[in-house]
Amino acid sequence: MLNLSPTLVLVALTCGISMYAWSSQELMDSWILSPYEVRRRNEWYRFVTSGFLHADFGHLLFNMLAFYSFSQIVEQVFVNFFGTTTGILYFLLLYIGGIIVSDIPTYLRHRDDPGYRSLGASGGVASVIFSAILFAPTNKIGIFPLPPSLGIPGFIFGFLYLAYSYYMGRRRGDNINHDAHFYGALYGLVVTLILIPKAGPFFWDQIRGFLS
Numbered sequence: 001m002l003n004l005s006p007t008l009v010l011v012a013l014t015c016g017i018s019m020y021a022w023s024s025q026e027l028m029d030s031w032i033l034s035p036y037e038v039r040r041r042n043e044w045y046r047f048v049t050s051g052f053l054h055a056d057f058g059h060l061l062f063n064m065l066a067f068y069s070f071s072q073i074v075e076q077v078f079v080n081f082f083g084t085t086t087g088i089l090y091f092l093l094l095y096i097g098g099i100i101v102s103d104i105p106t107y108l109r110h111r112d113d114p115g116y117r118s119l120g121a122s123g124g125v126a127s128v129i130f131s132a133i134l135f136a137p138t139n140k141i142g143i144f145p146l147p148p149s150l151g152i153p154g155f156i157f158g159f160l161y162l163a164y165s166y167y168m169g170r171r172r173g174d175n176i177n178h179d180a181h182f183y184g185a186l187y188g189l190v191v192t193l194i195l196i197p198k199a200g201p202f203f204w205d206q207i208r209g210f211l212s
Contacts, residue, residue, distance in 0.1 A: 006088050007071040010095065011064050014121060018054040028053065033103055033118040035110040047107075051099035053119040067125045070132040071095075074192075077135050081196060094191055098127025102184035106177060123180040126161075127188030133158045134199045135194050138210045155207060163183065 021028045035051035037043055054060035074094065079087035099209050102123025110116040137155040149159075165182035 005075065006091055007068060007075055011068055014052050014054075014064060015060060017043040017052040021053050022056075027049075033106070034114075034181065035116060035118075036114040039111045044187040047100045047103055050103070050119045051096070051124055053123045054121070055080050056117075056120060059120060062100050063121050063125050067095075067121065067128060070129045072129055073135055077196070088190065089120060090195055094127050094131055094188060095124040096186040099193065101187045102126065102180040102182075103177075105179050105183055106204065109179075118177050118180070120177070120180070121133045122177065122182030123187070126165075126181045126184030127191070129161075130158055130185040131192040134203050136201050137206045151177040153210065158185070 006095045021031065031046065031049035031053055033046045034043075038046050054063065071091075075087070075091050078091045078094075081087065082090060099121060100123075103118065106118055110118075135153040137158075138153045140151040141157045143153050152160075162182060162185055165185070
């Protein structure tokens, strides 16, 4: 039996759907997150489908590279801890749930704005990134164009990522949905700690060892 990684399946689906939507305005319009349409027409499915759409190749490449880079450790830990089937289901809960939950504040803020649109898997990607940081907080993360060997520890990256996303989300100075990054990250931390409470003490032990 072919054992497909959920990470690879999600990457393939997201790339295929995103690229197809670039040539299909009908699909883009019907799947993108429009809080106004969600409220007016009860099109709640958009919370999920918008996570499989991206604005352009750069947006798609960045999200999928980040997702692939961090998802493997999370997928491995979940499968080892819960078994293959349950581990994959929890992994999907982390990723798909991150896409949905991270867009709730956006929906509440823009539900009366007919011109607002949002798309991308950023919430789910952030959930996976921060779950991975719990499991490997001292692993170095490269910041382009620097390689990982010259990067910063994951827990420091996580703190800076949250602070930046929160600040930019309040500032609203660009067209990026920074709230999805912030709330997706928090969702990833909370869900991982609920599913694997031992991740908390393990995280702090790793931090203490790194700082000592």
